[in-house]
Structures are given as structure tokens and as C-alpha cells.
Amino acid sequence: MRVLVVDDQDLFRAGFGMILSAQPDITVVGEAADGLEAVSQAAALAPDVVVMDIRMPRLDGVAATARICADTAAKVLVLTMFDADEYVYAALRAGASGFLLKDARREELVSAVRVVAAGEALLAPAVTRRVIAQLSQRSSSRPELTRRLTELTDRERVTLRELARGQSNAEIADALTVTEHTVKTHVSSILSKLALRDRVQAVVFAYESGLVVPGRDD
Structure with missing residues (x-):
């Protein structure tokens, strides 16, 4: 590389x-x-x-x-x-x-x-998530991002919430009782629907949209 x-x-x-x-x-x-x-x-x-x-x-x-x-x-x-x-x-x-x-x-x-x-x-999910959580506490969720959550299915929203908590594909699959392939499909769909670059962008979106609330969702 x-x-x-x-x-x-x-x-x-x-x-x-x-x-x-x-x-x-x-x-x-x-x-x-x-x-x-x-x-x-x-x-x-x-x-x-x-x-x-x-x-x-x-x-x-x-x-x-x-x-x-x-x-x-x-x-x-x-x-x-x-x-x-x-x-x-x-x-x-x-x-x-x-x-x-x-x-x-x-x-x-x-x-x-x-x-x-x-x-x-x-x-380093725990560290990255802590930084995002600390800084996202300084402002309320952004309404336009909250509205965009409606573009996701219920299962995709659950997947995004687990992703924001730092869970790997395998851990999400275990929590939702689905295959890792299904989780990867959900993640790809989330990134596509929300026009996000990668998983880190998805985590930021989850906090800024209010889907995950620091101190309440961890």
C-alpha cells in the first residue's frame, strides 16, 4: 500500500x-x-x-x-x-x-x-467514540440530520446505533441475530442513503442527529 x-x-x-x-x-x-x-x-x-x-x-x-x-x-x-x-x-x-x-x-x-x-x-472505537461524545454534548442535535434518519429502515437505524457504540460487524450480527453479510449490507445501505464516506462518518452522524445520546446510549 x-x-x-x-x-x-x-x-x-x-x-x-x-x-x-x-x-x-x-x-x-x-x-x-x-x-x-x-x-x-x-x-x-x-x-x-x-x-x-x-x-x-x-x-x-x-x-x-x-x-x-x-x-x-x-x-x-x-x-x-x-x-x-x-x-x-x-x-x-x-x-x-x-x-x-x-x-x-x-x-x-x-x-x-x-x-x-x-x-x-x-x-480505537472506545477512544474515538469518547471524543465524539464529549464534543457532541456541546450542541443539540441538528434537526436536518434528524429528519434524514427517516430515510433508514428500522433495522438500519438499529445497525447505525450499534455501529456508533463501537461494535464490530460480528458483534452487531450477534446482537441482531443476523449474519455478518447482512450487517455489511445494512452498513452499505446506511452509507449510501445518508451520503456518508465511511463508518467514522456514520458514527459522527449518529451523534449529531441525536440517534445516539452521550451518557444515555452507552
Whole structure:
């Protein structure tokens, strides 16, 4: 898989690149030191995954993520120093496929890149869900999103609620007494009907629409 590493700090950028390049199934096709360079490199190099720092000069990781997700097929894995960083939530809304703490172990970084490349978008469900829950508490549900829930069937709404709670396809299948294939079909239908990019976007939607209420649905 092709990876682009983006970080304004040379040591982090070099370190991440070295760790990933050592893997037989990963090729680091480029590096970028800020968001503008990241957007340009993503368009030119067509990476499968962009490992993206959040706080950078010229164009931050949130804005860069939005542009890359809108203009390319690349998946974005956001890196942050803090698991309760508001920028993380904004990046998830912008289309990032998940996030990882910068102090994660090297094997966690490698695993995260592989997971994102494979399309399993939601990383570290408990942590990601906590960030979304904390930040979504600051505002009430958005009425236009709540109305869009009516586009889903009852079973799809239940599937979305379980997805937002951090459940895997296997766990959802067990809870609903259906096959994993059926769950995958429901998830695909949810993403299509709601025009969402991936599972992380679905989790954000579930909280913002009020389908899942922090503190009451966990």
C-alpha cells in the first residue's frame, strides 16, 4: 500500500516514514511538511493512506483532510498529541477515517495504516467514540440530520446505533441475530442513503442527529 506521511516536525515525519517503510507491504511514496504540500502531494502521488498531523502551518490538518477526502480516494489517518482534541472531531467530520495518538507504539501505527487501507475506518472505537461524545454534548442535535434518519429502515437505524457504540460487524450480527453479510449490507445501505464516506462518518452522524445520546446510549 502507498502511504504519504504529513507532519511539520522533521523528527516525527522521518520516524513515521522509517517505521512504515520497514514493512514489506507498505511503501512511503512521499512526505509533506504542511497542509498545502499534503494536498498537492496527495493529488500527484495517489496514496492509499495519508498519515496526517493536525496542527501545521499554512494549512492545518483539518482543512487538508477535507480537501484530500473531497478530491482523492485516499484514506486519512489523523495523528494527534491529545485524544480529546477538538481538532480531531473536526477532522473526523472532514472525512478522516480515524485517528491515532502520536505516542502510540510502532506496531500500533503500522496496524492502523493497514486497517484504514483495508476500509475498516473506525480506529480505537472506545477512544474515538469518547471524543465524539464529549464534543457532541456541546450542541443539540441538528434537526436536518434528524429528519434524514427517516430515510433508514428500522433495522438500519438499529445497525447505525450499534455501529456508533463501537461494535464490530460480528458483534452487531450477534446482537441482531443476523449474519455478518447482512450487517455489511445494512452498513452499505446506511452509507449510501445518508451520503456518508465511511463508518467514522456514520458514527459522527449518529451523534449529531441525536440517534445516539452521550451518557444515555452507552
